[in-house]
Amino acid sequence: MATIKEVAKKAGVGIATVSRVVNKSGYVKEETRKKIEEVIKEVGYKPNEIARSMLRQKSHLVAFVLPNNTHLFFGELLYELEQILFQDDYKVMVCNSSEDMKKELEFINMLKNNRVDSLVLLTNNDIEDQIDPKLPIVSFDRRLEGVPYVASDNYGGGQMAAKLLLDAGCKKFMFVGDDAQGESTPIKTEVSKRRIGFLEYLHQHGIEEVVNYEYHLGNYLIKPEVVSDLIKNNLDVEGIFAISDAVAFAIIKELEKRGKRVPEDVKVIGFDGGRSFLNSGKRITSIGQSPKDIAKALRNTITNLYEKKEASNQIVPIYYAKGDTL
Amino acid sequence: MATIKEVAKKAGVGIATVSRVVNKSGYVKEETRKKIEEVIKEVGYKPNEIARSMLRQKSHLVAFVLPNNTHLFFGELLYELEQILFQDDYKVMVCNSSEDMKKELEFINMLKNNRVDSLVLLTNNDIEDQIDPKLPIVSFDRRLEGVPYVASDNYGGGQMAAKLLLDAGCKKFMFVGDDAQGESTPIKTEVSKRRIGFLEYLHQHGIEEVVNYEYHLGNYLIKPEVVSDLIKNNLDVEGIFAISDAVAFAIIKELEKRGKRVPEDVKVIGFDGGRSFLNSGKRITSIGQSPKDIAKALRNTITNLYEKKEASNQIVPIYYAKGDTL
DNA sequence: TTGTAGGCGTTATCAA
DNA sequence: TTGATAACGCCTACAA
Numbered sequence A, B: 001m002a003t004i005k006e007v008a009k010k011a012g013v014g015i016a017t018v019s020r021v022v023n024k025s026g027y028v029k030e031e032t033r034k035k036i037e038e039v040i041k042e043v044g045y046k047p048n049e050i051a052r053s054m055l056r057q058k059s060h061l062v063a064f065v066l067p068n069n070t071h072l073f074f075g076e077l078l079y080e081l082e083q084i085l086f087q088d089d090y091k092v093m094v095c096n097s098s099e100d101m102k103k104e105l106e107f108i109n110m111l112k113n114n115r116v117d118s119l120v121l122l123t124n125n126d127i128e129d130q131i132d133p134k135l136p137i138v139s140f141d142r143r144l145e146g147v148p149y150v151a152s153d154n155y156g157g158g159q160m161a162a163k164l165l166l167d168a169g170c171k172k173f174m175f176v177g178d179d180a181q182g183e184s185t186p187i188k189t190e191v192s193k194r195r196i197g198f199l200e201y202l203h204q205h206g207i208e209e210v211v212n213y214e215y216h217l218g219n220y221l222i223k224p225e226v227v228s229d230l231i232k233n234n235l236d237v238e239g240i241f242a243i244s245d246a247v248a249f250a251i252i253k254e255l256e257k258r259g260k261r262v263p264e265d266v267k268v269i270g271f272d273g274g275r276s277f278l279n280s281g282k283r284i285t286s287i288g289q290s291p292k293d294i295a296k297a298l299r300n301t302i303t304n305l306y307e308k309k310e311a312s313n314q315i316v317p318i319y320y321a322k323g324d325t326l
Numbered sequence C: 001t002t003g004t005a006g007g008c009g010t011t012a013t014c015a016a
Numbered sequence D: 001t002t003g004a005t006a007a008c009g010c011c012t013a014c015a016a
Helices: A003-013 A016-025 A030-043 A049-056 A072-087 A101-113 A154-167 A194-203 A224-232 A245-257 A275-280 A291-308 B002-010 B015-025 B030-043 B050-058 B072-086 B101-111 B155-166 B192-204 B224-231 B245-257 B275-280 B293-306
Strands: A061-066 A091-096 A118-121 A137-140 A149-152 A173-177 A210-214 A237-242 A266-273 A285-287 A312-317 A318-321 B061-067 B091-096 B118-121 B137-140 B147-151 B173-177 B210-214 B238-244 B269-274 B288-289 B314-316 B320-321
Touching: A003 A030, A016 A030, A016 B030, A049 B050, A061 A101, A072 A091, A072 A275, A072 A291, A072 B091, A091 A101, A091 B072, A091 B173, A101 A118, A118 A291, A137 A291, A149 A154, A149 A291, A154 A194, A154 A237, A154 A266, A154 A285, A173 A194, A173 A245, A194 A210, A210 B101, A224 A245, A237 A245, A237 B072, A245 A266, A245 A275, A245 B002, A275 B275, A291 A312, B002 B030, B015 B030, B030 B275, B061 B072, B061 B101, B072 B091, B072 B275, B101 B118, B118 B155, B118 B293, B137 B293, B147 B293, B155 B238, B155 B269, B155 B288, B155 B320, B173 B192, B173 B245, B192 B210, B238 B245, B245 B269, B245 B275, B275 B314, B293 B314
Parallel strands: A061 A091, A061 A118, A118 A137, A137 A149, A149 A312, A173 A210, A173 A237, A237 A266, A266 A285, B061 B091, B061 B118, B118 B137, B137 B147, B147 B314, B173 B210, B173 B238, B238 B269, B269 B288
Antiparallel strands: A091 B091, A285 A318, B288 B320
16 A cells, blocks of 8 residues: 655655645645645555544544344434434444453453443443543443433333323233333333333323333343243233333234233334334334434434534434334 | 553663563563562553553454444354454454445555554455455455455355255245346345355256346345235245345335235244344244354455465355245 | 655664 | 654744
8 A cells, every 4th residue: 555655756856845735724735736636546546544543542443342233223323323423434343242341341442442432332231340531432322320211212212102002992911021110120121111111101090000020131132931931921911002012012922822812902012113024024013213213313413422522312203113013 | 441551660670671571572580580580569660562462562452344233144244254363362343334435445545654564355346346356355255356355155155045046945935135137237246146056056956947036136125016016016936035134024024014924824944043034923034144254254264365475265155044935 | 946855653684 | 572753734933
């Protein structure tokens, strides 16, 4: 790779002049510019971004630490984030933690060394006290002391689900989720607010008794046996809100296996937007999160953090994704 | 961020000594080492990887240019590649081109500037003559003049599909794919070999007449009308090989809509491994590609390219992914 | 309008 | 055993 020095020598000028041409800064005689541009084209010179990074103390790199980019919603988020940051000339490093906290910390460390401009963190681990709030971290769907965050309007989504089921005439309700609120871990992700919004809305509308099923967090999967038992023991439920489309899907399958019709006998609402299960025949009615809007919010938060040195949190609106299960 | 200089000053030594401690190179008196290590911990010093990159002329960065990381198979490949390169301390930059050739070229350019150690390219565009073979590029499922490549054994996969359908007793066959061999574009991706392997195997076994349907490439999607017409006009076909699970899925749905039973009346084989359609009720029988093995092959090719300065191509074995449609 | 020189944070070489 | 010092490639005062 040609360097600025070689270009300068070949053009018979000083490196500063070449730099001026490359960066279109300062005055350069037209003739000199022409000459230099010729040489640049000839040798295929491109400024070395690493050297620039060092000088500017800015790498134009953003890291995205997430559990797994093959999870559809996370993948979408990665995609949109990359797309939007591309416009600002940022590159995105993917960092799959596979939910492993040790790996998350390793990433955070590596990134510190790499002087990444910003790190977007998506984690469910008990990592809070290991994070230095001075690092340029932005968290998604999770509040961490001193770290700016972006989250979907999970609470509003829970309320919306409750309202929809209520308006559809349901009398008996159930929530199913793995947000692990409470006992097993001290973690409280923003996702828990789906449950809270749902329950509170129902309470406010006179519904006291709601089946609230909470299973252990892990890989975003729910075990078939668990679903089976759950449905078997609650065959009188008419409206179900599941914490994700994946859980909703599992529930619907089980309901149908037991002879219940969806949505005639039981109505089911998922969360994420229903895009994951387009192949399942039935489109899941869902509370949608927009990866694109979230990506935009993340971009803004990153920019704020970097340019204005101030934290700014953002709640991204959710939307009603009509499907066939309500 | 503390620098080596600050550490040196604080420890009352020269920077070279600190460097020796950090890199465990050269001799350092035990006492000095202790002192320096203390200071390092105290100020939280981490060597700046950017400065190191500049000196070493190596960035420890690999870029993966692909159409879209939300496409399941590509997402899996990204995931596995990231996992495997993580072991070697490489970071992976995602570069979604959205099939846009201009963007692909922009990425390649950016990466040149960023002195990325290697770039994995996955493209279906007519990009061949715009690529400088001197760049550290590794191509997946596509041969480009002078560029080392990794590909699945697409030809073998086509043969395997043919054998399976033949062994299952099918008499009349069809291939459906968007590999766009021929007319509309000069591109010939490795994926075309699925078709070729399939057809050649059948010919070799005395089957002359095979319905060979080729639709236009674009977004890896097949239009419902196209599938509908296709099936309507070929209701006597008994064995179908689709270029991807997505196409296979569309075909199966259409077949069932028209009262054909799968696999009783018509047998269908897809390509990719059937993982994308686990929710569709029926598991698609498929020729599987292993993202993990491909990632390993890519890693090896990258390493070869970098360390031995020589190109080495690799064909990754496919496997039989048994499902319900054969 | 142009060139020289200093510095970004490291590592490696060479004296001391 | 240790410490200056010269790179790595670039940008930006400051001088000329």
